[in-house]
Amino acid sequence: MASYSTHKDDVLKRLRRVEGQVRGLQRMVEQDTYCIDILTQVSATTRALQAFALQLLDEHIACCVRDAMAEGGEEAAAKLKEANDAIARLVRS
Amino acid sequence: MASYSTHKDDVLKRLRRVEGQVRGLQRMVEQDTYCIDILTQVSATTRALQAFALQLLDEHIACCVRDAMAEGGEEAAAKLKEANDAIARLVRS
Amino acid sequence: MASYSTHKDDVLKRLRRVEGQVRGLQRMVEQDTYCIDILTQVSATTRALQAFALQLLDEHIACCVRDAMAEGGEEAAAKLKEANDAIARLVRS
Amino acid sequence: MASYSTHKDDVLKRLRRVEGQVRGLQRMVEQDTYCIDILTQVSATTRALQAFALQLLDEHIACCVRDAMAEGGEEAAAKLKEANDAIARLVRS
Numbered sequence: 090m091a092s093y094s095t096h097k098d099d100v101l102k103r104l105r106r107v108e109g110q111v112r113g114l115q116r117m118v119e120q121d122t123y124c125i126d127i128l129t130q131v132s133a134t135t136r137a138l139q140a141f142a143l144q145l146l147d148e149h150i151a152c153c154v155r156d157a158m159a160e161g162g163e164e165a166a167a168k169l170k171e172a173n174d175a176i177a178r179l180v181r182s
Numbered sequence: 183m184a185s186y187s188t189h190k191d192d193v194l195k196r197l198r199r200v201e202g203q204v205r206g207l208q209r210m211v212e213q214d215t216y217c218i219d220i221l222t223q224v225s226a227t228t229r230a231l232q233a234f235a236l237q238l239l240d241e242h243i244a245c246c247v248r249d250a251m252a253e254g255g256e257e258a259a260a261k262l263k264e265a266n267d268a269i270a271r272l273v274r275s
Numbered sequence: 276m277a278s279y280s281t282h283k284d285d286v287l288k289r290l291r292r293v294e295g296q297v298r299g300l301q302r303m304v305e306q307d308t309y310c311i312d313i314l315t316q317v318s319a320t321t322r323a324l325q326a327f328a329l330q331l332l333d334e335h336i337a338c339c340v341r342d343a344m345a346e347g348g349e350e351a352a353a354k355l356k357e358a359n360d361a362i363a364r365l366v367r368s
Numbered sequence: 369m370a371s372y373s374t375h376k377d378d379v380l381k382r383l384r385r386v387e388g389q390v391r392g393l394q395r396m397v398e399q400d401t402y403c404i405d406i407l408t409q410v411s412a413t414t415r416a417l418q419a420f421a422l423q424l425l426d427e428h429i430a431c432c433v434r435d436a437m438a439e440g441g442e443e444a445a446a447k448l449k450e451a452n453d454a455i456a457r458l459v460r461s
Binding site: 090091092093094097100101104105107108111112114115118119121122123124125127128129131132134135136138139141142145146148149153171172175178179182 | 183184185186187190193194197198200201204205207208211212214215216217218220221222224225227228229231232234235238239241242246264265268271272275
């Protein structure tokens with residue numbers, strides 16, 4: 090079970106909206122839309138992806154990381170390192 | 183004509199690849215993939231969107247902004263401001 | 276006690292290095308250094324600040340958030356929300 | 369002459385303010401300030417550095433890149449590539 094498994098439908102709905110944004114970008118290109126307007130939409134799409142990632146990370150820490158920390162030991166350290174690496178990738182991308 | 187109009191196929195191919203990445207994220211969710219692995223894929227998708235935006239911006243400056251600057255006057259100032267605002271949105275998103 | 280209190284000297288050394296980078300930027304400006312070279316140094320300074328933030332966050336989760344989650348209840352929820360908000364600010368800045 | 373040379377004092381004032389923010393971070397650490405409050409200040413400092421970079425880039429394009437594009441040829445292409453690389457570093461950092 091992943092931390093989002095109880096509300097998969099919401100998560101999928103969010104991703105389908107991002108997919109819709111990317112398809113919207115393709116339509117803009119097909120219609121020779123002005124570059125700057127496309128760039129504005131790319132920024133909106135990037136922010137939507139970031140918001141998705143932040144929610145997923147949020148739930149992951151509240152759920153998987155918490156459980157591992159409750160048990161302690163090597164598993165806890167490994168889960169923490171994994172979460173920190175994911176945060177670093179998000180901050181840097 | 184937008185600055186990318188001469189090679190729309192390449193631009194569309196790039197966006198279809200991003201769409202494929204977003205659909206890949208949906209499949210991962212449907213299969214209850216571990217959160218951290220999904221986050222890694224979100225970071226890759228964000229980077230692909232950024233690379234797309236950087237290329238578009240690159241061509242926009244080399245083409246539309248250059249032409250406006252060659253003419254000078256208010257139009258040049260307006261195009262420059264527009265490009266700088268787009269860069270700021272990319273840097274901040 | 277903050278989570279970094281046991282190794283404040285390291286933390287301060289890191290911040291002094293960032294301060295040195297910002298002072299280096301000032302010297303570059305005083306010497307009319309080429310804009311692009313200054314921008315390269317600004318990117319390096321930003322990355323140093325991010326690395327500092329990621330380490331602090333890392334220790335904060337491993338320490339304060341863990342303790343709060345061990346106790347559970349409202350305090351745990353509050354600490355988690357606080358950490359997630361800080362992560363979101365880092366990702367978006 | 370760099371593009372900012374006519375108003376160096378403003379540019380330096382801005383950088384001194386960033387230096388003040390980094391020194392403020394050191395004081396916070398010395399006083400065992402709560403991690404989350406430090407992280408909020410780090411985000412503010414990062415944004416100040418980004419705003420500085422965006423202004424510098426803005427002026428660089430309006431000035432050095434414009435002049436090179438007016439002359440055309442290899443120099444124009446080189447200046448454009450240089451500016452695009454700097455934008456990419458800012459977006460990714």
